[in-house]
Amino acid sequence: MLIAQNIGFAIIAAIMIIGAIRVVTTSNVVxxxxxxxxxxxxxxxxxxxxxxxxxxVTQVLVYIGAVMVxxxxxxxxxxxxxxxxxxxxxxxxxxxxxxxxxxxxxxAIALVDSFGSEKMPTDGAIVNTQQISxxxxxxxxxxxxxxxxxxxxxxxxxxxxxxxx
Amino acid sequence: xxxxxxxxxxxWGQSLLRVLGGLVAVLLPAGTIVxxxxxxxxxxxxxxxxxxxxxxxxxxxxxxxxxxxxxxxDIQPTNADKPVFKMAxxxxxxxxxxLVVVVPFGPDAWFTNLETxxxxxxxxxxxxxxxxxxxxxxxxxxxxxxxGLRAAGQLxxxxxxxxLAVMGVVIQAGTMNLQQIVVAQNAGSIFGINxxxxxxxxxxxxxFIVFMIAIQAELTQAPFDMPIAESELVxxxxxEYSGFRFLIFFIGEFATAGxxxxxxSTLFLGGWGVPFSWFGWTSMDSVSNWMNIVGPLIVFTKMxxxxxxxxxxxxxxxxxxxxxxxxxxxxxLIPVSLVNIMLTAVLKVMF
Numbered sequence: 001m002l003i004a005q006n007i008g009f010a011i012i013a014a015i016m017i018i019g020a021i022r023v024v025t026t027s028n029v030v031x032x033x034x035x036x037x038x039x040x041x042x043x044x045x046x047x048x049x050x051x052x053x054x055x056x057v058t059q060v061l062v063y064i065g066a067v068m069v070x071x072x073x074x075x076x077x078x079x080x081x082x083x084x085x086x087x088x089x090x091x092x093x094x095x096x097x098x099x100x101x102x103x104x105x106x107x108a109i110a111l112v113d114s115f116g117s118e119k120m121p122t123d124g125a126i127v128n129t130q131q132i133s134x135x136x137x138x139x140x141x142x143x144x145x146x147x148x149x150x151x152x153x154x155x156x157x158x159x160x161x162x163x164x165x
Numbered sequence: 166x167x168x169x170x171x172x173x174x175x176x177w178g179q180s181l182l183r184v185l186g187g188l189v190a191v192l193l194p195a196g197t198i199v200x201x202x203x204x205x206x207x208x209x210x211x212x213x214x215x216x217x218x219x220x221x222x223x224x225x226x227x228x229x230x231x232x233x234x235x236x237x238x239d240i241q242p243t244n245a246d247k248p249v250f251k252m253a254x255x256x257x258x259x260x261x262x263x264l265v266v267v268v269p270f271g272p273d274a275w276f277t278n279l280e281t282x283x284x285x286x287x288x289x290x291x292x293x294x295x296x297x298x299x300x301x302x303x304x305x306x307x308x309x310x311x312x313g314l315r316a317a318g319q320l321x322x323x324x325x326x327x328x329l330a331v332m333g334v335v336i337q338a339g340t341m342n343l344q345q346i347v348v349a350q351n352a353g354s355i356f357g358i359n360x361x362x363x364x365x366x367x368x369x370x371x372x373f374i375v376f377m378i379a380i381q382a383e384l385t386q387a388p389f390d391m392p393i394a395e396s397e398l399v400x401x402x403x404x405e406y407s408g409f410r411f412l413i414f415f416i417g418e419f420a421t422a423g424x425x426x427x428x429x430s431t432l433f434l435g436g437w438g439v440p441f442s443w444f445g446w447t448s449m450d451s452v453s454n455w456m457n458i459v460g461p462l463i464v465f466t467k468m469x470x471x472x473x474x475x476x477x478x479x480x481x482x483x484x485x486x487x488x489x490x491x492x493x494x495x496x497x498l499i500p501v502s503l504v505n506i507m508l509t510a511v512l513k514v515m516f
Contacts (some may be wrong), residue, residue: 028246030246030249030302031249032297034249037295052282053279053280053285054280054281054284056283056286057284057288060289060291060292060403061284061288061291063286064291064292064295065288065291065292065294065324066291066321067297069291069295069298069317069320070321071322072295072298072302072317072438073298073314073317073318073321076298076301076302076310076313076314077314084294128280129280129281129341133268133302
């Protein structure tokens with residue numbers, strides 16, 4: 001039994017849910033972004049619980065170290081008032097609720113359908129970093145290249161859009 | 166670290182040792198760097214004596230300074246965002262403590278032996294940017310906000326050359342685990358000569374230089390100190406901080422310098438090890454137990470040497486301009502380190 005892991009999962013999941021609710025209910029954009037950091041860090045902690053070390057570290061590096069920092073950077077450059085902001089919600093915010101529920105339902109069904117009766121191995125069988133890299137640079141090389149190409153296209157596109165001359 | 170010096174340690178003992186060791190590994194280098202380099206070396210470079218009154222040769226000056234900061238009033242600006250303002254310095258210091266966790270100090274003297282070692286270090290070092298941005302924004306001060314934004318732009322720009330410089334070492338060692346990188350350097354040989362092992366500072370010299378420049382910028386030490394440029398921004402993101410919150414920022418700055426120097430010495434100078442051929446060791450398992458005592462001292466010595474260079478540059482060069490800084494990162498350091506990676510990969514395949 002993985003009692004300690006289950007307790008840890010419950011605590012982290014509760015923190016993530018509180019954080020996620022605060023992201024959308026807080027009345028300050030920067031606070032919203034900071035609560036989002038809590039949610040993303042919680043996701044990294046869940047990966048650690050699953051012994052997925054590489055994925056957890058990547059989550060911290062990409063989402064907390066890069067995406068959220070750029071997010072905060074952009075927010076602070078444009079609308080960085082301290083205190084309550086008004087008009088953060090647009091009029092269609094209620095539409096988000098059915099979309100979120102539909103997304104949750106489809107993901108839950110997909111997960112239960114494919115992994116319903118399987119159990120996490122309690123010992124050994126941990127995928128290490130070397131196996132991940134062997135997979136990426138072996139059978140999955142072409143998708144990896146395609147992803148890199150998409151990212152390169154996005155970078156060049158951003159430069160083209162930003163340059164006026 | 167299940168056994169240390171041949172003694173099996175129970176789990177609670179390991180945890181206690183990790184906490185105490187972590188505190189020592191962060192605070193001892195910070196204090197030593199501040200006294201030896203900031204108080205004394207800087208004074209000698211400027212033809213003065215530095216602190217002389219507190220203790221013999223001013224050696225207790227640090228205790229006096231910490232006492233002074235602790236008894237100061239904890240001032241917060243009226244318009245500041247109080248919770249964020251209070252949390253920011255703690256997040257900066259937290260990143261330092263997370264960073265020291267992966268540094269190996271001996272064959273059994275490590276806090277955690279992560280398989281993704283150096284990758285983890287690069288990831289958690291970027292958490293401090295978050296704290297700096299929070300400090301800059303929550304102070305309700307235009308200078309603070311400018312300093313925070315400058316810091317974020319600078320740290321993002323210099324994280325890339327740092328990651329790319331480390332990549333050369335990872336390719337050559339074939340692992341991201343810092344223990345195995347240490348073993349690979351000390352058990353290695355250059356053209357069959359194994360008297361000096363194979364410290365990567367020789368084969369990865371370009372990577373070493375790029376890494377040292379990048380950590381200089383990551384630490385916001387001069388000539389990369391635009392985020393706290395005192396003649397332009399008062400004190401940047403730290404302007405509104407006083408008392409022990411300023412002390413936390415201060416400790417964080419110099420402790421991070423020490424930890425980054427330890428990581429650089431692990432990656433490029435052979436870490437805790439001595440060349441294994443000196444004592445006839447061949448692999449990790451044959452390393453003698455006394456290395457757990459000598460290892461930390463070796464790491465500390467190498468750390469002092471590297472911080473000496475960091476501080477020497479800090480006290481010598483004038484500040485960059487903001488656009489020069491960005492141009493240097495994107496147009497010089499990143500292309501150089503990319504070429505370095507390519508050459509390393511080609512040579513790795515050839516030999």
